[in-house]
Amino acid sequence: MKAGNIEVTRTHTTPYNELWMDAADRNGIGISFEGTWPWLMLANAMPDTSLIRLWAEEWLGLLRKYRNHPSLLFWTVNNEMKFYDNEPDFEKAKLKMRIISAVVKKMRAIDPSRPIVFDSNYKRNEKKFGTAFFKDVDDGDIDDIHAYINWYDYTIFGQFNGEFQQKNKNEGRPLISQEMSTGYPNAETGHATRFYTLVHQTPQALIGNLAYEYNDPAYFLRSQAFITGELAEAFRRTNDKASGILHFALATWFRNVYDPEKIVPYPAYYALKRALQPVLVSAELWGRHFYSGTRLPVRFCFVDDREDGSDLNAGTLHWELVAANGTSILSGEAPVPAVGHAERVWLEPEILIPSLLPGEKTPVRLVLKYNVNGKTLSENEYELLLAQKKWSAGPRSNKKIILVDYDNIRPAFEALDIPFTSAASVSEAVKMKGDVYVFAGITSGNNIPGNIDSGKGTEADISLIRSLIEKGGKVLLLDAAASSGQLYPEYIKGKISTTEGDIVNMEIPESPLFDGIDEPELRYFNNNRRELPSTCKSALKVNRDPHVEPLASYVKVHGYINGDMQRRSSYMETIKGFPLVRIRDKGEVILSTMSLEKAVTDPVAGKLLTNMLEDLSDQPNKQ
Numbered sequence: 001m002k003a004g005n006i007e008v009t010r011t012h013t014t015p016y017n018e019l020w021m022d023a024a025d026r027n028g029i030g031i032s033f034e035g036t037w038p039w040l041m042l043a044n045a046m047p048d049t050s051l052i053r054l055w056a057e058e059w060l061g062l063l064r065k066y067r068n069h070p071s072l073l074f075w076t077v078n079n080e081m082k083f084y085d086n087e088p089d090f091e092k093a094k095l096k097m098r099i100i101s102a103v104v105k106k107m108r109a110i111d112p113s114r115p116i117v118f119d120s121n122y123k124r125n126e127k128k129f130g131t132a133f134f135k136d137v138d139d140g141d142i143d144d145i146h147a148y149i150n151w152y153d154y155t156i157f158g159q160f161n162g163e164f165q166q167k168n169k170n171e172g173r174p175l176i177s178q179e180m181s182t183g184y185p186n187a188e189t190g191h192a193t194r195f196y197t198l199v200h201q202t203p204q205a206l207i208g209n210l211a212y213e214y215n216d217p218a219y220f221l222r223s224q225a226f227i228t229g230e231l232a233e234a235f236r237r238t239n240d241k242a243s244g245i246l247h248f249a250l251a252t253w254f255r256n257v258y259d260p261e262k263i264v265p266y267p268a269y270y271a272l273k274r275a276l277q278p279v280l281v282s283a284e285l286w287g288r289h290f291y292s293g294t295r296l297p298v299r300f301c302f303v304d305d306r307e308d309g310s311d312l313n314a315g316t317l318h319w320e321l322v323a324a325n326g327t328s329i330l331s332g333e334a335p336v337p338a339v340g341h342a343e344r345v346w347l348e349p350e351i352l353i354p355s356l357l358p359g360e361k362t363p364v365r366l367v368l369k370y371n372v373n374g375k376t377l378s379e380n381e382y383e384l385l386l387a388q389k390k391w392s393a394g395p396r397s398n399k400k401i402i403l404v405d406y407d408n409i410r411p412a413f414e415a416l417d418i419p420f421t422s423a424a425s426v427s428e429a430v431k432m433k434g435d436v437y438v439f440a441g442i443t444s445g446n447n448i449p450g451n452i453d454s455g456k457g458t459e460a461d462i463s464l465i466r467s468l469i470e471k472g473g474k475v476l477l478l479d480a481a482a483s484s485g486q487l488y489p490e491y492i493k494g495k496i497s498t499t500e501g502d503i504v505n506m507e508i509p510e511s512p513l514f515d516g517i518d519e520p521e522l523r524y525f526n527n528n529r530r531e532l533p534s535t536c537k538s539a540l541k542v543n544r545d546p547h548v549e550p551l552a553s554y555v556k557v558h559g560y561i562n563g564d565m566q567r568r569s570s571y572m573e574t575i576k577g578f579p580l581v582r583i584r585d586k587g588e589v590i591l592s593t594m595s596l597e598k599a600v601t602d603p604v605a606g607k608l609l610t611n612m613l614e615d616l617s618d619q620p621n622k623q
Helices: 018-027 049-066 090-111 163-167 196-202 204-211 218-238 266-274 389-393 410-415 425-432 460-472 565-575 596-600 603-618
Strands: 007-012 029-036 072-076 143-147 175-181 245-248 279-284 289-293 299-304 315-324 328-336 344-347 361-372 375-387 401-405 434-438 475-480 492-497 538-542 548-556 578-585 588-592
Touching: 007 245, 018 072, 049 245, 049 299, 143 492, 143 548, 163 175, 163 218, 163 596, 175 460, 196 204, 196 344, 196 475, 204 218, 218 245, 218 279, 218 299, 245 460, 245 492, 266 375, 279 375, 289 578, 289 603, 299 315, 299 434, 315 375, 328 344, 328 361, 375 389, 389 603, 401 410, 410 538, 410 596, 434 460, 460 475, 460 588, 492 578, 538 548, 565 578, 588 603
Parallel strands: 007 029, 029 072, 143 175, 175 245, 289 375, 401 434, 434 475, 475 588
Antiparallel strands: 279 299, 299 344, 315 328, 315 361, 361 375, 492 538, 538 578, 548 578, 578 588
């Protein structure tokens, strides 16, 4: 813990005994001491009065026993009782609040020196209970929010602008989290914990089928380390009004945690070690793939949280792009102004990626060193993918591409030097002889009265495209969510709107569509903007059929999946879809909801687009 910059832990549901408290005292580990009856009075449960009395006496006895340990920072009454949110009877909810409040008042009499968390997960809600309610009810001192970002709750990029404190901060009350989790590997192999893979399928939202145990556990460990480190750094950069995040759970960041002779850290440990440095240099990066010869869209944040409370003098940032073999591709330095204690300073130097790289596609690390007074106070690193335009452009065929663009995909074709013939409409396109027909942004139904989405195709156009495919034509339908169900109603039964869309996973990795693209690379498409780096805009729901080939999948970030198999299966239909689908007729069509307009700024998006065109061009047109 100490070597990994982890200074505080929580006795989650199982209070430490004297042996552990003495060890915490000797080693300087801060302790949140949590009570023994987690989930007490959860939802509409109300234990017998005698049981509540037994719990209170046991808990207050623990205070008397351990209150003289210097490592004990604050008391946490219990874990996730949640009745303040979930009790359906409002009067009973207020009664439960008063029951816990009475115990809190007794806690203050036993130990007036330490702050109290009313319940681990509790946040004062004056809107619900009213301000006057808290004049008599003691709900502790600290608000404590539990969240599972990118595991149960949304994407890490939804925390890049201080959203945690914006949503949860109560003026005058410290805001913390004692349970900020990004998922769990098991203790032996590093695979995602089987319960989550098989029962809840949360790892599949991160790495798709790579979560299953026939694959290398490194896929899950790498993904979990990425989101863990990025989330921790986002909190450090942007939550200046919050009072600390306790990442969860320490025991899951090690292999063989139960064996002191064999214990070994997992990658998430090292990601947190970097993120929790008292002095931190952190890179704000949204997308993760960049073209050579372009400016790297990055900002650097410098944070001073040194324990002695001192300010930092002006210093220097040294940055370097390092290839996998250790070769330095580019380096530079930038002056850093003085940083006050508990403050943040931002820097945005000009970093131009070289036009020539060691390879057409080059994984690199962005390595940072922050020096003050000749001493390195913080080091950090980030994995990026750099590529030359010629990698994304791929091989050139002599096939004729006809493009009908209702959705601004033309700049991507031009950026990649993809030759095409433009057609103003579907009807015009199908009269032209071509090898591949690309229709972008078709939204049929404009002949329906009251439809204002003019100029993007009609129902007749859908029929023309279907006829073209049935005659052997090769079609790429981009931004296909609006029209694919009308084009093939027997195969496409709807769509899933994405809440994030930043992670897509390969269903058929050996497909030619993914030539040159590694399995975990269909994520975090760059558009040089400070916004969620979406990779797909929606996902298609399909009927399984020999004519239908789901090529890539998207799974919404989600929590528990409950019920019998039928209920669970039905729920999965609402959160899993396919942003890439091939349908074979006499001809064939690739339906895409991928964010391929980002091919202008993202080389993986560019490579995927050219792979689609090359694949459709491979077989002769049967018209």
